Every structure is written in structure tokens, then in C-alpha cells.
Amino acid sequence: MNLIANIGRFLFAIPMVIFGVFHFVNTRSFQNVVPSFIPGQTFWVYLTGAALIAAGISILIKKQIQLVSNLLAIMLLIFAVFVHLPLAIDGDQLAASSLLKDVALAGGAFILGNYFKDK
Incomplete structure (x- = not known):
């Protein structure tokens, strides 16, 4: 089981690291996704990109x-x-897919954290 868990951890x-790098490489694309009521779109894109990279490295x-x-x-x-939810409610199918992806990844992150809490 340890081998399978470690493969899952890497997968x-x-x-997460790659998603984080995308935030720095495609900043303009991600700025358009940040809700307009949140000021400083570029800051949030960079901050979340750095958080994704840091999380991925920490898990690795x-x-x-x-x-x-x-x-x-x-x-x-x-x-x-x-x-994603506001866009999905408006009928954006890509946003609905992203919503489901992020919810699933969050569930996986909770499971991963619980599994490796004592290791």
C-alpha cells in the first residue's frame, strides 16, 4: 500500500506544480478568470500560482x-x-467541468493530508 500511496502522492x-507554473506563464489568461469584484487580479494570479507550486513541492x-x-x-x-460556480450557473460548460475538477481535487487533497498525517 505504501508504494501505491506514494505513486498517488506524486501523481x-x-x-499542482505545473498548474502553479501555468499561473506565471499565462498570467493574462488567468487574470480574466479572477472575479471583477476582487481588486488586484495579477497579484492573486501570482499568489495562487506560488501557493500551488509550494504545495506541490511540499507534498513531493x-x-x-x-x-x-x-x-x-x-x-x-x-x-x-x-x-467556477457563477460561470457554471450561467451555463458555461467549461466552468462546470473546472468546478467539478476543483471539487474532486479538493477531496483528494483532504484524503492525501489525512493519509500522510503521521508519515
């Missing part, structure tokens, strides 16, 4: 996995509720 963490090197995974899950749920 979860590596995309097994440092503070429970804390990091729980914080990551909360961030993903915030994305789901404030970014």
Missing part, C-alpha cells in the same frame, strides 16, 4: 503534508465557489 503533487518532499493538503483543499474549494 497529485506534480500537476513530504513536509507538512497534512497542513499543506488541507490548505490546498480550501483554496481549491474557494476557486470552485467564487470562480
Whole structure:
């Protein structure tokens, strides 16, 4: 089971790092996703990108996995509720897919954090 859990940990963490890098490479695209009622769109894109990279690296090197995974899950749920849900309600199918993806990833992050809490 340890081998499978560690493979899952890598399969979860590596995309987080890549998603974070995307925030820096495609900043303008992500700025358009930040709700207009939130000031400083560029700041939030960079901050969330850095958080995704930091979370992914922390999970990869097994440092503070429970804390990091729980914080990551909360961030993903915030994305789901404030970014994707309003667009999904308006009928945007891509936003609905992103909503479901972020909810699923948040669930995975909670499970990951719980599994590795004592390891």
C-alpha cells in the first residue's frame, strides 16, 4: 500500500506544480478568470500560482503534508465557489467541468493530508 500511496502522492503533487507554473506563464489568461469584484487580479494570479507550486513541492518532499493538503483543499474549494460556480450557473460548460475538477481535487487533497498525517 505504501508504494501505491506514494505513486498517488506524486501523481497529485506534480500537476499542482505545473498548474502553479501555468499561473506565471499565462498570467493574462488567468487574470480574466479572477472575479471583477476582487481588486488586484495579477497579484492573486501570482499568489495562487506560488501557493500551488509550494504545495506541490511540499507534498513531493513530504513536509507538512497534512497542513499543506488541507490548505490546498480550501483554496481549491474557494476557486470552485467564487470562480467556477457563477460561470457554471450561467451555463458555461467549461466552468462546470473546472468546478467539478476543483471539487474532486479538493477531496483528494483532504484524503492525501489525512493519509500522510503521521508519515
